[in-house]
Amino acid sequence: MAQPQGLLYSKEHEWLKLDGDVGTVGITDYAQNSLGDIVYVELPRAGSGIKQFGSVGVVESVKAVSDLFTPIGGEVTEVNRALEGDPSLVNRDAFGEGWLYKVKIANVAEKDALLGPAEYETLVAEGAH
Amino acid sequence: MYAPHTDADIAAMLATVGVSSLEELVRVPDAVALKTPLEIPPALPELELGRKIAAYAARNSGATEYASFLGAGSYRHYCPPVVMSLAMRGEFLTAYTPYQAEVSQGYLQVIYEWQTYICMLTGLDLANASVYDGATALAEGAIMALNATGRHALLVSSAVHPNYRAVLKTYARGLELDVDELPLASDGTTDLSTLEARLADKRYAAVVLQSPNFFGCIDVPSPSARAAIEATGTVPIAVVAEALSLAALAPPGEWGAQIAVGEAQSFGNPLAYGGPYVGFVATTKEHMRRIPGRLVGRSVDNRGNLAYTLTLQAREQHIRREKATSNICTNQAHCALVATIYLAALGGTGLRSVAALNVERANTLMKRVTAIAGFSRAFASPIFNEAAVRVPASTTAARVLAGLQERKILGGVDLGRWYEPLADCILMNATELTTPADIDALCAALTAIAKEHDVAGRV
Amino acid sequence: MPAASEMRPEPLIFETGQPGRANTYFRDGAPLDEFLPETALRAGLPLPDNSELDVVRHFTRLSQRTFSIDTGFYPLGSCTMKYNPRINEAMAAQPGFRDLHPFAPDALAQGALQVMYELERSLSAIFGMAQFSLNPAAGAHAELAALLIAKAYFRKRDEGRERTTVIVPDTAHGTNPASAAMVGYKVVSLKSYARGRVGIDELKAALGPDTAVCMMTNPNTLGLFEDHILELTEAVHAAGGLMYYDGANANALMGNSRPGDMGFDLMHLNLHKTFSIPHGGGGAGAGPVGVSARLIEFLPVPVVTRDDAGAFHLEFDRPDSIGSMRSFWSNFSHIVRALTYVYANGGEGLTRISQLAVLNANYVRAQVKSFLDTPYDETCRHEFVASAQELKRETGVRALDIAKALLDRGYHAPTIYFPLLVPECLMIEPTETESKETLDAFVASLREIVETAKSDPQKILDAPVNTIVGRIDETRAARQPDLRWEPAKV
Structure with a gap:
């Protein structure tokens, strides 16, 4: 499966959409699929400072938990409140309505440490074996 | 031993496993093998076992022969x-x-x-x-x-x-x-x-x-x-x-x-x-x-x-x-x-009744005990089913409790065990199981003990 | 009694009952406001009033919807679901034990203290430790106590700041890392090597000046004896660390080998496993923690001592103790049950029990391996693991489906998906109290399930069908938590 274009990816299966110095973060379709039915997402607090690749939250499925590592550092400006009532949004639309939080990016150059769609696709394809 | 194996079972099962004996089956490296029998007394048939353990139970007179005012986090209650x-x-x-x-x-x-x-x-x-x-x-x-x-x-x-x-x-x-x-x-x-x-x-x-x-x-x-x-x-x-x-x-x-x-x-x-x-x-x-x-x-x-x-x-x-x-x-x-x-058996009604009985008995207990000269409530606040009682100045909580124990009463817990300034205080509990006769006996004993200790204090 | 699948749902106790249907157990006390200010009182207590007969029927019906050792074979790996002798219950229920208050003076509780003392001595003898404390309430609680002991030990040696790492093999129980976190230790996970055992080289690579404790169980959770155990414990000791023995699998060892002789410094036991205490639907358990001689001073209080005159005492005054772990002294009723069990069996009987537990596991394994993978194909101890991975590839039937199909056939399922390193894992522990006939019937059922999976997999995927409810929507349970009954809103 091709990965959406226009996004950057981390090796931990998070995606980042850049809009100037504002980034939107989510987990990839591959990640939601391997976790199974997601029942809860613990997000960073709005206003908190986060560091690239640091652990900022947790994604829970019925019988597994997975740490959430942010693909980019900065200050959290907004979290997806809709996930509180309906965490299944991440399963249904990981790249859209299932987004997790937005960051005011401290250092946009950090994006260079992320993967492009093709590189991420390769990673996923290897991981599948 | 509660294991149902007959000798024939064991032989057949060992054959299925392909091992010649139980000892061979469980063998561990020699360096960590236990070479002596366990130092545990030989097995007892159930009749003798029951007698042995019952003899231990019989040596806890505190459970069965004493009127008790012990609470402090562990409470005697009636269980239907x-x-x-x-x-x-x-x-x-x-x-x-x-x-x-x-x-x-x-x-x-x-x-x-x-x-x-x-x-x-x-x-x-x-x-x-x-x-x-x-x-x-x-x-x-x-x-x-x-x-x-x-x-x-x-x-x-x-x-x-x-x-x-x-x-x-x-x-x-x-x-x-x-x-x-x-x-x-x-x-x-x-x-x-x-x-x-x-x-x-x-x-x-x-x-x-x-x-x-x-x-x-x-x-x-x-x-x-x-x-x-x-x-x-x-x-x-x-x-x-x-x-x-x-x-x-x-x-x-x-x-x-x-x-x-x-x-x-x-x-x-x-x-x-x-x-x-x-x-x-x-x-x-x-x-x-x-x-x-x-x-x-x-x-x-x-x-x-x-x-x-x-x-x-x-x-x-x-x-x-x-x-x-x-x-x-x-x-x-x-x-x-x-x-x-x-909770299901008592229901809301039963639970309210027993709670009210506890409050009533504890307050009755306090009223009776503090009517004895020298005994007072350590604290004035309202209580549920226990309270701290201050003993006369001529004695200590520990001595009063020892005196009660001689009279087959467990009078409560010595607060000095944890609170130094409260070494003259006993935490006393009453529940629905506390009878008027228990309270009478306690009060008679406290009166007698206070008299003894007061006399002793003056000599 | 109707078949389980035809039973009607049992209403909640809150949905039945009527005001005015209360049972009379007590006379009414004086009104509360005679003694207490209005502000201190609760407004109402809307708990239901049910007649005693309705209460009896309610809980009797609920008991009939509960699988137990008393109703069927329960081969739940690592949980040692052996028969719970009823003499234990009769002994624990005697008024001399049941009605004894924890603050009763020692002199009036000599029988109870002697029970504690003799069980402590027995456990030390069976497992080769210097002393046990009976204080912790369950296995995980004892594990926490043991790590607190280690922490106190290193602090006293002035090594507290350096030694902060706990090494845990990947076959370990989940409580091991969770307990380590509760004392602020970092966890290093150790991979098992090919024979399903901890490798000495891998262990040595993980050891260092930061090593505090290495937590192991032997036999391990694959049911295999760590035959190089002395080398492993020596390596940990050479690095200045302590060895901890997780006693969850102790039913395999009695009279045959002792953790103390293997070099372990700390251990816990689950009395509700090896020593036949009823599991009670998930507790209460009891988890004595034992230590080697150099760690005695750190044991949790109280410990029971015996003076020169032969009198027993609860001893609290141990300045280096980690303190106490729980409200009172021990899960005492369970101490009575365990001592009763020890004396019922004697030293020879306990030895035989472990041998027969190993025999039963190997007897099942020897037959199961003809139709399911047994990844570590050698003599096991009290339990073994099988894998449904190949079956899943062939038929789509997973370990979970086999578990559910066993429920339909009147068995409890084995432990599944643990240990994590075996994919599609089924962990089977028959225990010594099961007869050859029971084991034969179980093996036949398991074989039939595997055959059906190959001929008609949907039948297994649909299981269970004979139970009172089918597979439960766990996603919904977690997404929309409904954790309590609430009265209907008007």
Whole structure:
């Protein structure tokens, strides 16, 4: 499966959409699929400072938990409140309505440490074996 | 030995396995093989075994031959026979944690009912399937508050049960956090006059108060103290060491506790020299994902039936491992079952009756004891079923208790064991099991002892 | 009694009962407001009043919807679901034990203290430790106590700051890392090597000046004896660390080998496993913690001592103790049950019990391996693991489906998906109290399930069908938590 274009990816299966110095973060379709039915997402607090690749939250499925590592550092400006009532949004639309939080990016150059769609696709394809 | 194997069975089974003897089957490297027989006495047939163990039971005269006014976190109550006759059913007794929900619906429903009872009694939103006891419930509640606030210190009333505070300190050494204490006011409640100042730097994750407190006094924070707790984002934790009090007193949820922890031994579980008992942890929806241990939830099955299952398991040690909310695995399910059956049998009406009887008996006890010259209440605050009694100046609590013991009375607990300034105080408890004759005997004995010690003091 | 699948749902106790249907157990006390201020009282207590007969029927029906050892074979790996002798219950229920208050003076509780003392001595003898404390309430609680002991020990040696790492093999129970976190230790996970055992080289690579404790169980959770155990414990000791023995699998060892002789410094036991205490639906358990001689001073209090005159005492005054772990002294009723069990069996009987537990596991394994993978194909101890991975590839039937199909056939399922290193794992522990006939019937059922999976997999995927409820929507349970009954809103 091709990965959406226009996004950057981390090796931990998070995606980042850049809009100037504002980034939107989510987990990839591959990640939601391997976790199974997601029942809860613990997000960073709005206003908190986060560091690239640091652990900022947790994604829970019925019988597994997975740490959430942010693909980019900065200050959290907004979290997806809709996930509180309906965490299944991440399963249904990981790249859209299932987004997790937005960051005011401290250092946009950090994006260079992320993967492009093709590189991420390769990673996923290897991981599948 | 309870193993059904005949010699023929063993021979046939060894043949299937392809090994010639049991010894060969279990062989371990010589360096770690035990070469001597176990130093355990030879097996006893059941008749002799029963006699042997019964002889130990017979050497606990404190259980059977003494009138008792002992409380202090472990309470004598009447348990209707129907409770144990149901609880001891083999299906309940010999099940394990209901991992396979389809064949454990009965026990899961019992735990769901227990969770509901605890919510109703504490006035909070949800409760877990139980923890070990009151003291560990407090430790677990404190960890919830640490995780909720990211702070590393606790402020605990010195009127919280001393054993609970001791356990909190044991856990605190592991977690490397500070536990500070709030002093006692002259009326036997917690002195909260300095609370606002002490909370100002937002260092404390939680303020821990017990009501009725260790001295039996009703001890809930005033509206201004509650405001200080709330304003600093500190988590108010309520400790309830005598769960029966919840049937009479305003529940912790009502005064704003976000976490209520305590001991439910009083609901049908025997004294049993201290255990097993049953701790509970209840909290608000806000802290749902921080609650430790098992939770039972209601869902549906693939046939459209209502069905119960263990849920929110991703909080627990078998999934989250080092990031779990607690390491607890086995809890006190069977003690919680006993409590649930007890609550069902008594119902709201029975529970209110027995709570009222406790209040009445304890107040009668205090009235009678303090009518004896030299004995007084140490603290004036209203009580549930126990209170601190000050003995005459001519003697000490320890000497009075020794005198009572000679007269076949366990008069209570010497508060000097934990509180040096209260070495002349005895914590005395009365429940529905306390008879007028017990109180008469106690008062006669106290009168005589006071006279003896007074005379001795003057010589 | 109708078949389980035809039973009607049992209403909640809150949905039945009527005001005025209360049972009369007590006379009414004086009104509360005679003694207590109005502000201290609760407004109402809306708990239901049910007649005693309705209460009896309610809980009897619920018991009938609960699988237990008393109703069927329960081969739940690592949980040692052996028969719970009823003499234990009769002994624990005697008034001399049942009605004893924890603050009763020692002099009036000599029988109870002697029970505690003799069980402590027995456990030390069986497992080769210097002393046990009976204080912790369950296995995980004892594990926490043991790590607190280690922490106190290193602090006293002034090594507290350096030694902060706990080494845990990947076959370990989940409580091990969770307990480590509760004392602020970092967890290093150790991979098992090919024979399903901890490798000495891998262990040595993980050891260092930061090593505090290495937590192991032997036999391990694959049911295999760590035959190089002395080398492993020596390596940990050479690095200055302590060895901890997780006693969950102790039912395999009695009279044959002792953790103390293997070099372990700390251990816990689950009395509700090896020592036949009823599991009670998930507790209460009891978890004595034992230590070697150099760690005695750190044991949790109280410990029971015996003076020169032969009198027993609860001893609290131990300055280096980690303190106490729980409200009162021990899960005492369970101590009575465990001592009763020890004396019922004697030293020879306990030795025989472990031998027969190993025999039963190997007897099942020897047959199961003809139709399911047994990844570690050698003599096991008290339990073994099988894998449904190949079956899943062939038929789509997973370990979970086999578990559910076993429920339909009147068995409890084995432990599944643990240990994590075996994919589609089924962990089977028959225990010594099961007869050859029971084991034969179980093996036949398991074989039939595997055959059906190959001929008609949907039949297994649909299981269970004979139970009172079918597979439960756990996602819904977790997404929309319904954790308590609430009255219907008007």
